[in-house]
Amino acid sequence: MKQHFEQIIDRKNTRAAKWDLVKQLYGSEDVLPMWVADMDFKVPQAVADALSERAKHGIFGYTMTDRELNKLVVDWVSYKHNWDINNNWLLYSPGVITTLHMAIQSLTEKGDKVMIQTPVYPPFYQIIQTHGRTLVTNELQLKAGKYEIDFADMEEKFKEGVKAFILCNPHNPVGRVWTKSELEKMISLCKKYHVFILADEIHADLVYEPYKHISIASLDEDILQQSITCMSPTKTFNLAGLQISYAIVANKEIRKQMEEMFHKQGINGMNTMGITALEAAYKEGKQWLTNLIEQLKINLDYVIERLYKRNDVNVIRPEGTYLVWLDFRALGISQDELKKFLQNEAKIGLNDGVSFGEEGTGFMRINIAAPFEIVKKGIDRLTNALDKQNKKEE
Known part of the structure; x- marks a missing residue:
């Protein structure tokens, strides 16, 4: 190996x-x-073999997701992140950025304030500005070679009416894996000011010891209902070109809104090879x-x-x-x-x-x-x- x-x-x-x-x-x-x-x-190799076998079949029609696939995702999230989710909470998407676009359109209105923690992954800016939302930044502070969150700045800006907060964890590009204490402070502020959390956790599986990824939605029942968590096997197993991801959406009404937005935008099916690769990776990777x-x-x-x-x-x-x-x-x-x-x-x-x-x-x-x-x-x-x-x- x-x-x-x-x-x-x-x-x-x-x-x-x-x-x-x-x-x-x-x-x-x-x-x-x-x-x-x-x-x-x-x-x-298991992924390459599964893709090869699927290609030999020779027919690539509309492909569905099912309860068996859901169970694989549920088991993976439990195995890697000690978070027991319900398979009914899952929404599949071509990518995390696609999901975030859908979420911004579903859960906010034009002009609404959306916060990001800078410096941060460039598409976050585009997601907010493309849809006419107002960009709010919470600048991360570099101290003694490590980035920290300016919670005072975060609260001041939340007071001014931030509607949603895009959390990047682990953070791209500064590499922080936010601690339980830091996540709990974010939770407290988001609950106090009714800020919805959109958590991009695409790098969650790629963490170095002794650090441990914790999904923010796993820490608090209210935040579970006040958040969308985006994950994917694509960064973990080098599958970006196959375009497969999933969102964990516990809130039934928000899940319905998201589903309607996906249909509205014409995103109704998943990549056949992406599904095949996810299944093989989570089973044997x-x-x-x-x-x-x-x-x-x-x-x-x-x-x-x-x-x-x-x-x-x-x-x-x-x-x-x-x-x-x-x-x-x-x-x-x-x-x-x-x-x-x-x-x-x-x-x-x-x-x-x-x-x-x-x-x-x-x-x-x-x-x-x-x-x-x-x-x-x-x-x-x-x-x-x-x-x-x-x-x-x-």
């Missing part, structure tokens, strides 16, 4: 956004892409996931070891996800200069920190979900370029 995560697979010319957009995004074919949040690892996290930990430790003592870049150590937030502010250069330096000198393609909000100025996000040799190559390129830059300045 270890060899499984060491294998370097050529993804070029497969319409892989990560690899086949390199020249378009970074101006050169020799830039190493370490940006978009998918993995350069093969899926579990547990050991693969354990091994994946071990490999990610090796990669992460290497990145931190190589960059830890440098004065020109600081690593914000993630508690979850395979995405690492890098702080380049010590370089003292503009964001445009930083982007040009990374793509032209270091020859690595990272996510621009500013795409996560203005709070990401001076930062970049790197994806470490790749064979160790690719991660090493990327970090070698980065450190060599930084060393050359430092010598020029001496």
Whole structure:
């Protein structure tokens, strides 16, 4: 199994956004892409086999979900997150972002205030602004290398009439896995000010010890009725292209509203291969996931070891996800200069920190979900370029 995560697979010319957009995004074919949040690892063999068998059947008509599939999801959520949910609470969707779009339209009106915690995943901004809602930000505070929530700011803004709050847990890009205490403070404020929670927990399965993911809706019965929790096997098992996710919606009336919005938008069926992959992954992917996290930990430790003592870049150590937030502010250069330096000198393609909000100025996000040799190559390129830059300045 270890060899499984060491294998370097050529993804070029497969319409892989990560690899086949390199020249378009970074101006050169020799830039190493370490940006978009998918993995350069093969899926579990059981998933590949299940997809192959389904393909051999040769008919790909309308595909339904059923109680057996629901039970697999219920069992997975219990196994991974110690949360016993009801299979009647499940709504399937092509993706978490699709679900959030439906939720914003179902549960808020134009002009309503919706809060996000910045810097944060770029589509959150689009979800709010596309539908004419008012964006409210609760800026996370970086203290001693770790991001914290400004609860005083959160409460002041809730007082001003925030209708909904999109929670990212584990947080993308800063890597926090919110603690029970932090979640309970959020719950208290959301209950006090009647704020609905939309929880994006797509990275929930990807957490490093000793940290533990806790679904916010599992902590409080009132919040269970006042929230939608979005999960998916796609980040966990590298299935993003198969487009399958689910939402946990305990409130019957809200579930009905969501179902009506999905139908209104013409989203009535799921991807046949996505369903097949979810079933195989949740049935037979547990050991693969354990091994994946071990490999990610090796990669992460290497990145931190190589960059830890440098004065020109600081690593914000993630508690979850395979995405690492890098702080380049010590370089003292503009964001445009930083982007040009990374793509032209270091020859690595990272996510621009500013795409996560203005709070990401001076930062970049790197994806470490790749064979160790690719991660090493990327970090070698980065450190060599930084060393050359430092010598020029001496």
